[in-house]
Amino acid sequence: MKRWLPYGCIAxxxxxxxxxxPLYYLHLAILILIMGLICTGWSxxxxxxxxxLGHGGFMGIAVxxxxxxWNHYGLTPWLGAPIGVGLAVLxxxxxxYPAFRFRVVGHYFALITLALGEVVRLSIIxxxxxxxxxxxxxxxxxxxxxxxxxxxxxxxxxxxxxxIALVAWLGGLWAxxxxxxxxxxxxxxxxxxxxxxxxxxxxxxxxxxxxxxLLSAAMTGLGAIMLGQYNQYLNPNSLSGISISLEIVFASxxxxxxxxxxxxxxxxxxxxxxxxxRAYFGATLTGMAExxxxxxxxxxxxxxxxxxxxxxxxxxxxxxxxxxRLEVAATR
Amino acid sequence: MLTLRDVSAGxxxxxALFEISLEVSAGEAVAVIGPNGAGKTTLLRVISGQLPxxxxxITLQGRSLLGLPAHxxxxxxxxxxxxxxxxxxxMTVEDNLRMGAFIPTARRxxxxxxxxxxxxxxxxxxxxxxxAGTLSGxxxxxxxxxxxxxxxxxxxxxxxxxxxxxPVLVMQVFDLVRRIRAEGFTVLIVEQNxxxxxxxxxxxxxxxxxxxxxxxxxxxxxxxxxxxQAYMGL
Numbered sequence: 310m311k312r313w314l315p316y317g318c319i320a321x322x323x324x325x326x327x328x329x330x331p332l333y334y335l336h337l338a339i340l341i342l343i344m345g346l347i348c349t350g351w352s353x354x355x356x357x358x359x360x361x362l363g364h365g366g367f368m369g370i371a372v373x374x375x376x377x378x379w380n381h382y383g384l385t386p387w388l389g390a391p392i393g394v395g396l397a398v399l400x401x402x403x404x405x406y407p408a409f410r411f412r413v414v415g416h417y418f419a420l421i422t423l424a425l426g427e428v429v430r431l432s433i434i435x436x437x438x439x440x441x442x443x444x445x446x447x448x449x450x451x452x453x454x455x456x457x458x459x460x461x462x463x464x465x466x467x468x469x470x471x472x473i474a475l476v477a478w479l480g481g482l483w484a485x486x487x488x489x490x491x492x493x494x495x496x497x498x499x500x501x502x503x504x505x506x507x508x509x510x511x512x513x514x515x516x517x518x519x520x521x522x523l524l525s526a527a528m529t530g531l532g533a534i535m536l537g538q539y540n541q542y543l544n545p546n547s548l549s550g551i552s553i554s555l556e557i558v559f560a561s562x563x564x565x566x567x568x569x570x571x572x573x574x575x576x577x578x579x580x581x582x583x584x585x586x587r588a589y590f591g592a593t594l595t596g597m598a599e600x601x602x603x604x605x606x607x608x609x610x611x612x613x614x615x616x617x618x619x620x621x622x623x624x625x626x627x628x629x630x631x632x633x634r635l636e637v638a639a640t641r
Numbered sequence: 642m643l644t645l646r647d648v649s650a651g652x653x654x655x656x657a658l659f660e661i662s663l664e665v666s667a668g669e670a671v672a673v674i675g676p677n678g679a680g681k682t683t684l685l686r687v688i689s690g691q692l693p694x695x696x697x698x699i700t701l702q703g704r705s706l707l708g709l710p711a712h713x714x715x716x717x718x719x720x721x722x723x724x725x726x727x728x729x730x731x732m733t734v735e736d737n738l739r740m741g742a743f744i745p746t747a748r749r750x751x752x753x754x755x756x757x758x759x760x761x762x763x764x765x766x767x768x769x770x771x772x773a774g775t776l777s778g779x780x781x782x783x784x785x786x787x788x789x790x791x792x793x794x795x796x797x798x799x800x801x802x803x804x805x806x807x808p809v810l811v812m813q814v815f816d817l818v819r820r821i822r823a824e825g826f827t828v829l830i831v832e833q834n835x836x837x838x839x840x841x842x843x844x845x846x847x848x849x850x851x852x853x854x855x856x857x858x859x860x861x862x863x864x865x866x867x868x869x870q871a872y873m874g875l
Binding site: 492495496498499502503505506507508509510511512513514 | 689
C-alpha cells in the first residue's frame with residue numbers, strides 16, 4: 310500500500326489537467342511545479358550548509374540566451390535550453406571552484422552568491438539593446454502562428470506546459486533521491502559538519518561541493534527556462550537578481566529543505582499565499598503581502614526550523630518522540 | 642617507513658618549520674614533543690597533506706607524497722587524527738566510524754573493521770547510536786581514534802590526543818594509544834605532555850621554534866639534562 314502511494318499521487322497529478330480544472334488553477338499548478346523544481350535544486354545545496362542567496366543568477370544566465378537564440382537565429386528552445394543550462398553550470402563552476410578551493414564557507418559564501426544574482430541582473434539590464442533592459446523581452450511568436458508548436462515550444466493550451474513542468478519536477482525529485490542514496494550524501498553531510506575532518510577521512514571536499522553546486526545550478530537554470538517559455542515573457546527583475554533569489558530561499562526554508570517534498574510544499578505555500586493576499590488586498594495596501602510574508606517567515610524559522618513539511622514528516626514518523634531522533638528522521 | 646628530509650614549511654611569509662628531518666620505521670611509535678608554537682601541529686599538517694611544503698621531501702615507503710592533495714593521503718595509508726578530535730558532532734558514533742571507512746578500499750571491509758574497533762574500544766559499541774557531539778571528552782577521543790583506525794592505516798598521526806582532557810582522562814587516552822600500539826600500528830604522536838608521551842613511545846624528537854633541537858630514544862631523552870630542566874622542571 311505504502312509502496313504504491315507515490316505512484317498513485319503521480320498518476321493523480323498526471324490526470325489533473327484533463328479534469329475540468331479552471332485555467333487559473335492550472336496556471337498556479339504550473340508555477341508551483343516549476344518553482345518546486347527550482348527550490349528542490351536550491352535545497353540540494355542548502356541542506357548541506359551551502360546557502361546560496363544568488364540562485365537568480367543561474368536563472369537569468371540560463372533563460373536569456375535561450376530566448377535570444379530563438380529571436381535572433383530561430384534556434385529551437387530544445388537546443389537553446391541545453392545551452393542555457395550549460396551556461397548556468399558554467400557560471401556554477403566560475404563561482405564555485407574558486408570559492409570552494411579557497412575555503413570560502415558559511416556567511417562568506419552566502420555573500421559571494423548574493424553578488425552573483427545581482428551581477429547577472431545588472432548585466433541583463435545593461436545589455437538593453439539585446440535584452441530589452443528592465444522592460445523585459447518577449448520571445449517571438451512562431452510563424453506561421455499555430456496553437457501547438459513543438460518546435461518553438463509555444464502552446465496556447467496550458468495543459469502542454471503542465472505536463473512538461475510535471476515531468477521536469479519529477480526529474481528534480483529523482484535527482485534528489487539519487488543524491489540521497491549516494492555516498493555523496495554522506496560526504497556532503499560530513500563536509501557540512503567539519504571540512505577538515507572530512508578531508509582527513511579521504512573526502513575530496515572541493516569536488517564534492519562543486520558537483521552538488523553544478524547539479525543545483527542546472528536544475529535552477531532548467532526551471533528558469535521553463536518559466537520564461539511558459540510566460541512567454543522575460544524580465545530581469547523576476548528571472549534574476551536578489552528578489553527571486555530570496556524567494557527561492559524563503560520557500561525552501563518554509564517548506565523544509567531537508568525533505569524531498571519540502572521545497573515543493575514551500576513553493577506551493579508561497580505562491581498560493583501571495584496570490585490570495587494579492588486577491589484580498591488588491592491594489593490597496595501594496596507591500597502588505599510582503600510584510601505578512603516576512604512575519605510568517607520569522608515565525609517559521611523560530612518555531613519550525615525544519616520547515617512545515619519537515620515538521621509533518623518528523624511528527625508522522627515519531628508521534629511521541631524525542632527531538633534528537635526527530636531531527637535525524639526529518640533528514641531521511 | 643616515513644621519511645622527511647630537510648622539510649621547510651610555513652604560512653604566507655611566516656616560516657614555521659626549518660629543514661626538519663625525521664624518520665619513522667614500521668611498527669615504531671615516535672613522538673614529536675615541544676612547547677606551544679614549536680611547529681608540532683604544522684609538522685603533522687605537512688605529513689597529512691594539509692599544508693604544502695616549501696622545500697625538502699616526504700616519502701612513505703619510498704613513494705614521494707609531494708603534491709598529493711589532502712584527501713589522497715589516507716589512500717596512501719596515512720590517517721590523521723586531528724587536533725581537538727574534529728568528530729562529526731551531529732552524526733552518531735557509528736556513522737562517524739562509517740565515515741572513517743569512506744575510501745573505497747576501506748568501505749569494502751567496513752563490517753569487519755567496525756567489529757574490530759568495537760572490540761578494541763567496547764565503550765564505543767555501547768554508545769554506537771549516540772550523537773558524537775554528546776559524548777564526553779574521553780569518549781570523543783576514543784571515537785576519533787576509532788574513526789582513524791577504520792581505514793587500517795599504515796601510519797597513524799595523532800595530534801595532541803590528550804589536549805583539553807582532565808588528568809585522569811589523559812591517562813586513559815594514553816592507555817588507548819597503548820592498545821593501538823599493541824595491535825602493531827605505526828604511530829606518530831604530537832604531544833605537549835612530554836613525560837607521559839615518553840613513557841609511550843620508542844623514540845622522540847624535540848621541536849623548538851621550528852627546528853629539531855634534540856632527538857633520541859625515549860630512554861635517552863628521559864635522562865637528558867636539558868630536557869629535564871627546561872620541560873619537566875626536574
